[in-house]
Amino acid sequence: MSTPARTDSPRGTPGRGHTDGRGRVGRLNDPGLGNREGSILEAIRRLSPYLDGIRWRWVAGLVSAMLAGLVALSIPQVIQQLVNSVLHPGGSPADVWGAVWLMAGLGIAEGLLIFGRRFFILPPAAGVENRARVALFTRLQRLPVSFHDSWPSGQLLSRSVGDLSLLRRWIAFGTVMFVVSIVTIVVGIILLFNSSWILGLIYLAGAVPIMWRSFYFRNDFRSASRLSQDQAGDLATTVEESVHGIRVLKAFGRGGEALEGFRGQADTLRGTEVRKATVLSQFIALIVALPETVIGISLAAGVYLVASGELTVGALAGFFATTAVLAGPVESVGQLMGMSLSAKTAIDRHVEVMDTAVDIADPIAGPAVGAGPDSGAGSGSGSGSSLAFEGVGFRYPDATADAEPILRDVTLRLEPGETMALVGLTGSGKSTLVQMVPRLYDATSGRVLVDGVDVRDYALQDLRRTVSIAFEDATLFSDSIRNNVLLGAPAEIAGPNAADPQAAEDLLDLALDTAQAQFAYAMPEGVDTQIGEEGLSLSGGQRQRIALARAIAAQPEILVLDDPLSALDVRTEEVVTQRLRAVLAGTTTLIVAHRPSTVALADRVAVLHDGAIQDVGTHAELLGRSAGYRFIISSFEEDKSIESVMDSGVITGMTPVVAVDDASGSGSEGDRP
Amino acid sequence: MSRADRTQRRGRQAVNSSAPGEDQRPDPTLLGTQGEERLDLSVQERKYVRARSWTLLKDLARPVKWKLILTAVLVVISNAARASFPLIIAWGIDWGLPQVVSTLEAGGSAAPVVAAVGGTYVGAALTAGLLLGTYTWLTARVSQAMLLDLRVWVFRHTQRLSLEFHEKYTSGRVISRQTSDLDSLRELLDQGVSSLVSGLMFMLFTGISIVVLDWRSALILLVAFIPVAIAVRWYQVRSEAVYRESRVSSARMIVNFVETMTGIRAVQAFRKERANDRTYETLAGKYRDDMVKSLNLFGILQPTLVITGNLTVVAMLLFGGFRVLDGTLAVGVLVALLLAGKRVFQPMEQVAMFYSSFQSATAALEKVSGLLEEAPTVREAEQPVPLPEAAGRIEFTDAEFGYGDGQVILPRFDLTIPAGQTVAVVGQTGAGKSTLVKLIARFYDLSSGSLTLDGVELDQLSASDLRRNVVMVTQEAFLFSGSVAENIALGRPDASDAEIQAAAKAVGAHEFILSLPEGYETDVTKRGGRLSAGQRQLVSFARAFLADPAVLILDEATSSLDLPSERLVQQGLTRLLGDRTALIIAHRLSTVEIADRVLVVHDGRVVEDGSPAELIEAGGRFAELHAAWKDSLVG
Incomplete structure (x- = not known):
């Protein structure tokens, strides 16, 4: 017995597999590194029926996001110039005013461009999600009963809700931010090298492990999340049974046993949640400690370089401001790549249903007998059919x-x-x-x-x-x-x-x-x-x-x-x-x-x-x-x-x-x- | 186990302590689960419900108090370290740089100063990273431990609550309390309440560091905080409404989806596909619109925060820049201010977004604490009288039963059932048959008078003694997910496989169980394992047989049968009854005929009492019933 209470929490179990008796389906297509038949581009091609009206808006959004990224990168350059040529005792107030106006303009532009990205992409991405969802529903309704016998409705629901909302987030955010992050990182690192190749190298040494680690982090975290969703679902089943079967439990005095069973399950779930948090906490420790350690080393090196005249104070200030801008993209680029893989799995799962043959359908050659089995169909007054x-x-x-x-x-x-x-x-x-x-x-x-x-x-x-x-x-x-x-x-x-x-x-x-x-x-x-x-x-x-x-x-x-x-x-x-x-x-x-x-x-x-x-x-x-x-x-x-x-x-x-x-x-x- | 004991103790304690004193109770309609759907709470009532939630939280936090304090320490230190980065940069540029310059000019080694600056920063970085990671991990441990306690606690409490409560409160609501409500708490914990707290701490310390660097610039921050607060508040209020709307529309869409897919046979047979397409398109479209609305709100908040942050930086630059020209402000300090100003508002996005999570978690906590406030009306004896092996003699003396609202169901009566007697109870719908037998199973307690088993008051027995001696089989024959064997073993969890099979054989269930795909190991929820009503009832008979109680109660246990297994059940029934004391609410007269004694219940009173033969001879209601039944067989 499933209750409405549970239907609004779609279970993100992926893949079509064998039910284990509770409507849960084993993981066959784990969206990991192993599942890579067909490229992401191939998967996107399969989405083309839903992509009406998003293409140019996507490009406009990408341009906005790209400009926003570049604006963000240019602000530290302004700070660098400012510190070097303007900000010293006795500098020109007019130059300060100029810098202020420039920074204000750039700061407002960054905000507007962020708004622009969302404005251009989000509504049509929601449209893509919606079209895919309606198409899936339409298809599912036409698939024969035998198909539905073997697919628990929870499975279909997770395809309809969880998968497609992931798809939307990927289109609206994942694809764009992936491109923007890459560009920001490349441009930013060039700027860093431009300030000082030594500082640039130090930064790169810290950034690469973070990008690499964040790619795995997303998958580790997701699989822990999946597990906890499954376990939460099982726990809910136990709760439902304990309530529906309360007369039996009371009649046999088995409340204690039921509680022990429940406690065991709940404790397993707790363990999974804590493991999930462990993955997260290690990642957090890494993304805080490593880049800042790199900056600490850069600070030491920078002070020395400035003192020995190989670097300006402005360049050092610009360096720190640039690393602050780069922190976000470096942290997320790996995760965005992981998201792309998940999105591809979601698309594959969607396509899998859409490609299932409707083997109970109208005859290909057209109905054998014109209007139907009986010309009096629907009248109810006929003599019946044989x-x-x-x-x-x-x-x-x-x-x-x-x-x-x-x-x-x-x-x-x-x-x-x-x-x-x-x-x-x-x-x-x-x-x-x-x-x-x-x-x-x-x-x-x-x-x-x-x-x-x-x-x-x-x-x-x-x-x-x-x-x-x-x-x-x-x-x-x-x-x-x-x-x-x-x-x-x-x-x-x-x-x-x-x-x-x-x-x-x-x-x-x-x-x-x-x-x-x-x-x-x-x-x-x-x-x-x-x-x-x-x-x-x-x-x-x-x-x-x-x-x-x-x-x-x-x-x-x-x-x-x-x-x-x-x-x-x-x-x-x-x-x-x-x-x-x-x-x-x-x-x-x-x-x-x-x-x-x-x-x-x-x-x-x-x-x-x-x-x-x-x-x-x-x-x-x-x-x-x-x-x-x-x-x-x-x-x-x-x-x-x-x-x-x-x-x-x-x-x-x-x-x-x-x-x-x-x-x-x-x-x-x-x-x- | 120790956790179990602790939780249990706390459970009892909280049931008492979570109900504040009488003077604080504003309105009896708010106690427990009553009025939980009410939205029009007065200030005082709201205070009461809040206090109840708060007490619950405190009870949950008690065992993890020290860990909570440790997390607080961690979050403070780690964020102080994080917020100190710009300060160290400023120090490095304004103090370290001239030092290095002068050392180099003096021909000395720059290493000590450079190492001091770099080392301080790296030290702060490692402190921040490691402590922040530990904090995240510890918070999850603490909150999950609290959540586990709460889950177990609600589960136990639900199981302890009397049937009277369950009948009134409905299974759906009990399940929601335990699933979706606890899920919204879990969601809050899961989606990083720890990162939210940490973000707020970060803002605080960054603010402090700006004050330390240059208190005048901190004034700019204060001014900038006004539009930020307005934007966040605006977002909270608007998103709250939109969020609720989109919850409704997504629930509608999902319900429609599930209903269509689970009812696909009817959909296809009645050609409802096209109409469904249109309905679903409307629902999915509404959901899309609501979602876009909510995304748009965030789409305004986010740029607002970015622009405010950037303009704050600009204002600091303007204000600080001229002072650098004057030579009253060090350039390193200005750089640090600009870095800090850019980062200070970043956590505000999280603050704004977590608001709705907080709201639903608060609402959930209020309802859950209400459920926990419900006291079981059937309570276990505190100092139970031991009764390991009952003979099965049942005696009602001056007994009366009615519901809490004063409605009398069974007026004062006396009734003695000697050990080993099989008693059939018959009567009209609503005559009180079921209530009578449920009293013996202690599903309810008498309002007055006494009910004894072997001379011991039923409410003086421990739950385990009572359930070992008195078992009831109900009409519904509920099976739990798991194998057939596990379902039978519910009667006696320590039974061996041989004993389980013997029980199944005794009630005539063995053959059909063997015919299942995996015999006794067949999962009853799998295709092929789904049992018919009759088969389920046989399993529940085997369960009762295995439990081997002195007193057995069958409440309409054969009424759901209309299939071939019925005969089998009748045979199994005879063996099940054996020489126990048995009370049967009989569905068929063939069942009554195996009874030693028949009670005819009418309007809550026993109006006829005797052996079937005696009653037929006496010519009362039972005799008429018997005659009518004979007629129906012939006709």
């Missing part, structure tokens, strides 16, 4: 070679308008099979046919308009109940340009009514109540009913119900099933069933066993002839819960109790984490 599976097999793309396929050879045919129940033991592949109809998965062998045509030959939009599905784990979106229910409704009824607004209301009422989701009207703002992340939270049973209403409101030719009633009590499920039969007469329905009452309402029942259809027939026929069916169905054996009988008011002295989940969402229908 649905057939022919020798369908499926195995997960990441399954090991010796693993049994989930489905081997499924052959099954639903006539238009027929309701077929699909039964099988847990793990028999029912869910995977039904999700193949709207092509959430594609069969790895065999075909799925709608109206006799392979589903892969339809345009996706048309296919998914024809087929509507409700899942067991009802996914709703942060929106009003109305919009959630009418999500898949035909555009001519519920679209923005629908002719008759009343038709959409009627459809909404019908869908909610059929799904026994009338509780929606009793919500604070009725069907306009916001649900989801920032709205009201619903119980598991309520969510399932809204999701079912959504599938109904889509008015499909084929309705696929993947055990959407599991969280409902038996009575409600019975009512829903009966209403469904009435409302969806004529809609071809494939329903994964777990209860005899559902099975009994189907026209026919198919038994899925060992990856294939074992038998098909009516409930009665199968009971008669199939031992396997009897076994499965007997496992469904139901009796009403004591509470529901007592709540129903049939017992003397007990008044009926309204189902709790309709009242507040705090009911017992499996809404616990």
Whole structure:
């Protein structure tokens, strides 16, 4: 269970790797020195779709930054001249004024140029980040479900947030400052040598190790940061579990053990943070002590050189002022180089997703049948489409070679308008099979046919308009109940340009009514109540009913119900099933069933066993002839819960109790984490 | 361990000490976690909340007091050394240079003076660098030690707080206190509160060195400080608002992203991609705008500080330059002033930027200290009565239970359950069944009367004795991340693998566990390791079996089952109950039939009490229930 609290702290785990069971992904592409396939220029080339409108502004920003750097370097030159030729007792006041005006001009120019760099580059860099982010989102939405199965959403989030903000900082700051730092250092060192080659050499001897060290520092520090982020994530998981599982911990008196485990993890995290600080503190000690030591040596040498007449006082003053300007660039040039490598990794990771093939897409040759599976698609009044599976097999793309396929050879045919129940033991592949109809998965062998045509030959939009599905784990979106229910409704009824607004209301009422989701009207703002992340939270049973209403409101030719009633009590499920039969007469329905009452309402029942259809027939026929069916169905054996009988008011002295989940969402229908 | 003990002691202490005296409590609605969302605090209330945070900080700092003092010493010395660099340069030029000139003219060796000047500077450089590094490292050690204590402390406190509190406060908020709130403290520490303090010290000492060099120039610095302060304040105020906005817009964007990706099946099945594209584009665009706004603010602050710094230097040059012409100021001093003036405002950027970090950390600390102020309503006995091995006799005498607000849930009653009896509790939703059995597990305490186990008051038992003898299995069958074996071992952490397997066999879980990809070692959070509700319940039964308590409580433990494992559970259940004292809130009548005794609870009272057969014969509510159930089986 992840909580919203954690979603705003994207985990910076890089690379796509093996999850370790907590959604954490091992580091494969560590952005270090080892990963250098393709140059940085190559990576930048891949960004070109996002670079509209930034190119000349980037150049303008670079020019501003470069000028700012040169201005900063020129100020010490002015000081040098000033000390040498003006500032001595009896010097000319007019020259002092001239120097003052010059320095003031340069000082203001430096500020304005810094402003200019930010003004030119930052907004378009934010634009690049934004375009890349939107493009990534768009791409991810089109990638098949199997892709999402193997990529935890936290991974995708870190690509969307952390990586792309690094990209922006690199474009806006890293690239420019790298160039500027190099130029500043080169020019500055030339000036230093110009003042005195001895002092220049001394300075260089100190600057080189700092540049070299700072390059490694960034990577050391980053990898320590990564580790601490991972550990903080694990710690958060432990906290979440300790809170969600508090009843268990209390019931078994395991608070002490939980605390010890937590303390161990927290202590590990502390150790990592301290190691991180150690890396930082060593670096700080170096960048403070080394350049200043060099300056101390230069001071000694400078005093001697001045005294022996080989250097002017002004040149010495200028030297110190120049080293002060150079300190920043020398310290950061290595880090900027490290940043470039990280940015390249971020780009690679972005490109990796963008280059993943969308292997569930519209047919290349165009849809086989003009408008779609059925000309009456979306009308809901048609006679339904036929649905057939022919020798369908499926195995997960990441399954090991010796693993049994989930489905081997499924052959099954639903006539238009027929309701077929699909039964099988847990793990028999029912869910995977039904999700193949709207092509959430594609069969790895065999075909799925709608109206006799392979589903892969339809345009996706048309296919998914024809087929509507409700899942067991009802996914709703942060929106009003109305919009959630009418999500898949035909555009001519519920679209923005629908002719008759009343038709959409009627459809909404019908869908909610059929799904026994009338509780929606009793919500604070009725069907306009916001649900989801920032709205009201619903119980598991309520969510399932809204999701079912959504599938109904889509008015499909084929309705696929993947055990959407599991969280409902038996009575409600019975009512829903009966209403469904009435409302969806004529809609071809494939329903994964777990209860005899559902099975009994189907026209026919198919038994899925060992990856294939074992038998098909009516409930009665199968009971008669199939031992396997009897076994499965007997496992469904139901009796009403004591509470529901007592709540129903049939017992003397007990008044009926309204189902709790309709009242507040705090009911017992499996809404616990 | 010693750290553990210390933290524990401190934890207790602080719970008491962090609640200032009665007279300081302005408003009961502010105690503990109440009113933590309130924004309209009065001055006095704000003072109270601040004092609470401050007390918490002091409690955390106590064990690291000496290290804190040492860091203070380090930061002072290292920054004094850093700020002395321009002074040494001035000294080198104004004192060293004439000395060297005169020595050279006299034909002597320049080495001693040159070495003195250079050596002083290098000495200051090494002192500054090494001490600053040590300071950074020590600060991290100290702050991480405090953070660790706080984490452990909040974790323990959360675990100790009664269920009544957790039910009211919700898991989401408890988790936020422990994750995002502590993270904002961590962020503050992480992003260099040490470099901020050090930067401020540097400014102070640089200022002092300017005073030492030339107090008149220090006046210029004072004047220059006015626009700097205004700029920084302006930035703080503006960025605070913009920062909050961009937090909101980034959270919206991220929530939308996560929701879309986790719900990708529904997105694709209902063709929501294009609509989502538009929504996300809007959200991401809003985030970009907010971010640019906040970057722009800094884009104004930074040049302002640079220009102010440069103009300060110019003013010092103007003011000092004429005095050099007069011969009243040494040129080395002027050079030093110019160097110092350029550097003095550099740390202001950090000061401005850290403000929002400070703000969110303060808010976090206020909430966390509120959580810590909550006192557990179910407290452990201070001098517990030992009860190593209970027989399992439970007795309620003159017992009554109600919530703190005076609402009575179970009116006065007496109830005796002999050791070894299996008791089924039935009743309507909200009749009080669950409350009754949770009292025995001491999830709540009675409001009055007594509840004993083997004659010992429940609240006189130590937590470990109580939990060894009384175990409750709840409806949710929560599994912790880790292997199946580890989850079973939660019942008795020192159990061997053989004992774990024996427990699983006893409740009928062994077979399905073996069928998992890695058997007992399968991680329950991995694909293939995700268990169905029934399987999870079997694991939790095995857990309870392994714990082997004298009294076992099953609170709707079978209600989530509707799958093939149900039968298995029923068999496992019989073995689990064995000859223990058992209370079962039964979901199905088939479960009631294995009970020795049935309690029918209605409106908080036991209205029928007897064996199933007796009750059916007596013809009351249970008899009707039985009849209705028989009907439903036939129909």
